[in-house]
Amino acid sequence: MEEVIRNKQVVLKDYVTGFPKESDLFLDASATISLKLPQGSNGLLVKNLYLSCDPYMRSRMSKVQGSYLESFTPGSRIVGYGVAKVVDSGHSNFKRGDLVWGFTGWEEYSINTSPETLFKIQHTDVPLSYYTGILGMPGLTAYFGFYEICAPKKGEYVFVSAASGAVGQLVGQFAKLSGCYVVGSAGTKEKVELLKNKFGFDEAFNYKEEQDLDAALKRYFPDGIDIYFENVGGKMLEAVLLNMRLHGRISVCGMISQYNLEQGEGVRNLVCLVTKRVRMQGFIVGDRYDLYPKYMEMVIPLIKEGKICCIEDIAEGLESAPAALVGLFSGRNVGKQVVVMARE
Structure with a gap:
């Protein structure tokens, strides 16, 4: 019997004009998700570990035309870059337990129907949160x-x-x-x-x-x-x-x-x-994700040798995510703003 659990989500209340407010987003604790993919799915079910707060997300909160990314849908959960762990896989390139980064939902668990857009994490001897920032x-x-x-x-x-x-x-x-x-x-x-x-x-x-x-x-x-x-x-x-x-x-x-x-x-x-x-x-x-392997060859040694560093501003838990995202636009964060969902 498949297990269905609560799946808290951050939802956009309505399109935003002017400076966004925490009240433009709300936490929906009523959503649910099955912890097993449907039969025949070639997607991934992932548990989200870290969520990335980024300035580009502001344009997706408004009804805009001509942007390179579609607007979020009012009443639905928002998405962004994040780090996640594969819970169930219908895709041959991924297996349960793999760590990935890329677009994911602002929720506890997400189903990704386009796994080819995700990057499998190869280097786990650096903090996983780095894949929302310096390694992402x-x-x-x-x-x-x-x-x-x-x-x-x-x-x-x-x-x-x-x-x-x-x-x-x-x-x-x-x-x-x-x-x-x-x-x-x-x-x-x-x-x-x-x-x-x-x-x-x-x-x-x-x-x-x-x-x-x-x-x-x-x-x-x-x-x-x-x-x-x-x-x-x-x-x-x-x-x-x-x-x-x-x-x-x-x-x-x-x-x-x-x-x-x-x-x-x-x-x-x-x-x-x-x-x-x-x-x-x-x-x-x-447009240039093809450069990612070349970039990793350069930056991983620099991190390990202490020749480059990054500072993160950590917010704990999905409940803190709306304030963390909105804080970007008043400069409240110091360094890379990250929401920690679960630590590996």
Whole structure:
């Protein structure tokens, strides 16, 4: 007889406008799930261990058109990146007990009908939570956006916005490993100190304390910026454009300052792209998962040798997930925001 159990889920109440609130999400304790897959299924049943809170999830909470991912459905559980353990498998590439990372439901157990979208975890001698960050989507994002798009050269000047987040903290460390001078911006004194003392940035500043971002950048980059890793958009991007060097590169990863606006802001100073011959390129990391093995070859030794590190902001239990996700958009998290469901 198949076992059916309760399966708590985080559900989107309705489409969100403006800044999301905890009340836009609720915990549904009435859902149930069978712990055995239906006969003939080629999917996976997984127990979720860690859930990843990421800025891109904000756009999925609104009814948007033209995005690369569909909106969440009001009244249904939300999904995101996570780490899980296979409980039952109908797919030949996976067996019970395998550990995986990829898209999963924000719930205790999930059924994945497209197992080919999941990555099997090979290295278990590092914390499993790392597969929501440095060894998962944010890590590959930092790697592709910095190395493949920006093609850094030793001695170049690099600026990273939202630098203490899951992606930014890695970009800064990659820049230092490449022999670059790197400066980061963040939103609190604590995060600024982390950038300099933990992640090895040459300099960092609190953008909230700067009345004039153009002047701030000129202070830290008197000779201009070669590479800008863009995470925020808006006024910061306007100021950066004025301070780019000839043939600079801008890798556009995200624009978190725009995610909660009803109407996105226009950006001035775009003529600098022409006059300074700057290349500005946006990207979606999901287009380049083929680079994941190459990235792992590089980053696993760096982690084990202590040459690169990451900081996680841990929230315990599914009940804490709505607050953890919403906190991203006020900068409440310090480092990679992770929700721990169950520890292996």
